[in-house]
Amino acid sequence: MSRHRAHVAMVGIPAVSHVLPSIEIVRELVNRGHRVTYANDPAVVDLVTATGAEFVPYASGLPVADNNWPDDPIAAMHLFLDDAVQALPRLHAAYDRDRADLYLYDIGAYAARALAEAQGRPLLQLSPTFVAWKGYEQDVTTQLWQLPGADAYRAKFTRWLAGCGASTTDMDAFAGRPPRALALIPRAMQPHADQVDTDTVTFVGPCFGPRTEQNGWTRPADAENVLLVSLGSAYTRQPEFYRQCLAAYGDMPGWHVVLQIGKHTDPGELGAVPSNTEVHPWVPQLAILEQADAFVTHAGMGGSGEGLFTGTPMIAVPQAAEQFTNADRLVELGVARRVDTSQATSAVLRATLTELVTDPETARRSAQLRAEVRAEGGTVRAADLVENMLG
Numbered sequence: 001m002s003r004h005r006a007h008v009a010m011v012g013i014p015a016v017s018h019v020l021p022s023i024e025i026v027r028e029l030v031n032r033g034h035r036v037t038y039a040n041d042p043a044v045v046d047l048v049t050a051t052g053a054e055f056v057p058y059a060s061g062l063p064v065a066d067n068n069w070p071d072d073p074i075a076a077m078h079l080f081l082d083d084a085v086q087a088l089p090r091l092h093a094a095y096d097r098d099r100a101d102l103y104l105y106d107i108g109a110y111a112a113r114a115l116a117e118a119q120g121r122p123l124l125q126l127s128p129t130f131v132a133w134k135g136y137e138q139d140v141t142t143q144l145w146q147l148p149g150a151d152a153y154r155a156k157f158t159r160w161l162a163g164c165g166a167s168t169t170d171m172d173a174f175a176g177r178p179p180r181a182l183a184l185i186p187r188a189m190q191p192h193a194d195q196v197d198t199d200t201v202t203f204v205g206p207c208f209g210p211r212t213e214q215n216g217w218t219r220p221a222d223a224e225n226v227l228l229v230s231l232g233s234a235y236t237r238q239p240e241f242y243r244q245c246l247a248a249y250g251d252m253p254g255w256h257v258v259l260q261i262g263k264h265t266d267p268g269e270l271g272a273v274p275s276n277t278e279v280h281p282w283v284p285q286l287a288i289l290e291q292a293d294a295f296v297t298h299a300g301m302g303g304s305g306e307g308l309f310t311g312t313p314m315i316a317v318p319q320a321a322e323q324f325t326n327a328d329r330l331v332e333l334g335v336a337r338r339v340d341t342s343q344a345t346s347a348v349l350r351a352t353l354t355e356l357v358t359d360p361e362t363a364r365r366s367a368q369l370r371a372e373v374r375a376e377g378g379t380v381r382a383a384d385l386v387e388n389m390l391g
Contacts, residue, residue, distance in 0.1 A: 006390045007035045009100035010053070010126075011091065011112035013083070014041035015064045016233045017302055018106050019048075021128035021184040024209035025104075027051035028383040037100065039091060039112075058090040062108075067234050067264075074149040081157055084110035088164060091115045102389055113174065118165030122389055125178035126382075129185065129301050129322065132176050133195040141176070180389070182382050185301055186308050186373045189329055202385060205376030206305035208286060217258075217287045224254035227353065228288050228312075231298040235319035236262025238341070239269040245296065247346035249353070250274030258288055286310070294357055296349070299327040299336075308335065311370030313356050313363065317344055334365035 008029055012019055019040070030036050030052035038053040041060035048055050061083050063069055070076050088111040095115060103123040105112030116123035133139075144150065157171045168174045180200055187193050187203040196203075219226055229245050231238060242261055249257045250273075257277040261267065267279055285303070289295060289310040297303040299316040304326050307314045314336035316327035330336035337352050356362060377384075 004390060005033050005035065006101040007037070007098070008102050008104060008386065008390075009056075009095060010036065010038045010104040011109045011115070012038065012040045012044075012106040013062055013064075013080075013108045014043045014060050015062065015108075016044070016047075017300060018108060018128050019044050020302060021207060022104070022106070022126040023047060023051060024207045024379045025126065025184075025382045025386065026053050027209055028379050029386060032383065032387070037094075037098075039094065056091075056094050058087050058094075061086065072147075072149075073144065074147050074153055077153055078156075080108050080110065081153070081160065084114070085160055085164075087111040088114055092118075095119070102386065104386070110175065113168070113178070114161075114164045114166040117167040123179065124386065124389055125181040127178075127181050127183050127185070127201075130190060131181055131183050131196060131201050133190075133192040134197070135192070135195060136176070137172065139192075141172070182385060184382070186305055186369070187376065188308065188333055188369060188372065189301065189304055189326065191325070191329075203376055204382045204385070205373050205378050206302075206309050207379040207382055208309070209379050217284050217291070219291045220256050223256035225293040225357070226256050226258065226288070226291055227294045227296065228258045228260075228283070228285065228292045229296040230260040230283065230285055230303065231262065231317070231319060232300045232303055233262070234300075235298060236260075237264040238319075239265050241317070241341060241344055242270055244344055244346045244349060246270060246274060246277060248349035250277055252276075252350070252353075258283060258292075260285070294353055296353075299323045299330060301326060304330060305373070308333075308366075308369045308373045311366040313359075313366050315339055315349070315352050315356060317341055333369060335362060335369055 010026055026036055036053040037056050038048045039056040039058055042057050045055050062079055091111055099119055103112055103116040103121055104126055107127045113123060154171055161169045161174060183201055183203045184207055186205050227249055249255060259277055259279045260283045263281050273279055286306050289306055289312050292312050295307050295312045296315045298319045300323055314330055316330050316336045316338045318324040318327040327338045331338050337356055339348060339352055
């Protein structure tokens with residue numbers, strides 16, 4: 001139990017890939033005796049209440065249920081801003097009469113920062129992805145602001161900041177430069193890590209906990225090697241890719257295959273499933289990776305972090321967004337091979353796996369990165385840093 005019981009409020013967005021990275025920090029704070037409230041969409045209520053936190057509902061308009069995100073980055077940014085605009089009054093209604101001692105917030109939950117600044121309360125961003133580095137604006141956002149519609153977006157954001165009660169009224173500072181942040185990713189995955197301001201950002205690595213123990217997986221006794229194939233939680237409607245995986249790995253001697261297909265693919269679309277393969281809509285990924293010999297991943301930040309944490313050599317098959325950057329970074333680190341979806345035939349997938357698991361340098365680098373990631377501290381260190389902010 002903590003010496004000082006505080007009210008810590010977490011404000012998130014309902015994307016599972018944004019909830020899971022910090023959910024164990026919430027659980028740890030509850031276990032230390034703090035009162036933790038968690039504001040999010042009812043779609044993720046079960047994930048939140050399982051930690052012991054008190055759920056504070058607000059309706060999110062983000063298209064996470066059907067993963068129907070626009071291809072245009074400016075249009076996607078409008079969705080997050082619009083979500084913050086409609087969420088802020090609900091957060092005020094909940095927290096103006098029950099103010100937190102500290103606000104934690106997801107990188108996409110702009111309303112949380114506006115709320116905390118309006119109340120004069122400390123806040124800490126929990127980032128499940130890259131953080132800004134020195135020169136980030138020149139390297140990234142300058143090009144972004146040249147896209148069609150960018151000026152209108154910036155004007156709308158600036159108008160909102162002027163009237164929402166936030167003390168930070170510069171849009172670039174508000175959206176991209178949190179006063180304090182924990183990066184819940186391996187430092188090895190961060191672009192230009194040596195240029196990140198460590199006075200405001202601390203890398204704690206992936207944060208895991210009891211969920212891996214509650215959802216265990218038993219390796220078959222006759223499995224000489226185990227392969228996990230998973231495209232994460234979002235871009236999983238890929239039946240042809242899954243069929244290629246079954247053709248590639250279904251008859252490999254000594255290999256047991258776990259194939260996660262998500263909720264949008266009908267198992268009947270896969271055809272005959274080989275006897276060495278188990279197919280599921282969702283699996284306890286980390287528990288399997290702790291026992292796996294290789295991992296075919298979409299290279300989302302969560303999957304990349306889990307692969308590094310367990311020291312599992314990877315085949316990166318990126319699907320969207322930052323996954324392409326992640327895939328290239330995993331290759332640079334010496335722990336993965338990249339295969340684009342258009343090139344992912346059964347022959348290529350099988351040859352790549354054979355090359356991956358027979359390369360001693362890949363095994364050496366995977367073990368080295370495993371040790372480095374675990375040394376970053378994870379959940380316990382993150383909770384310690386939160387408590388340090390509480391005084």
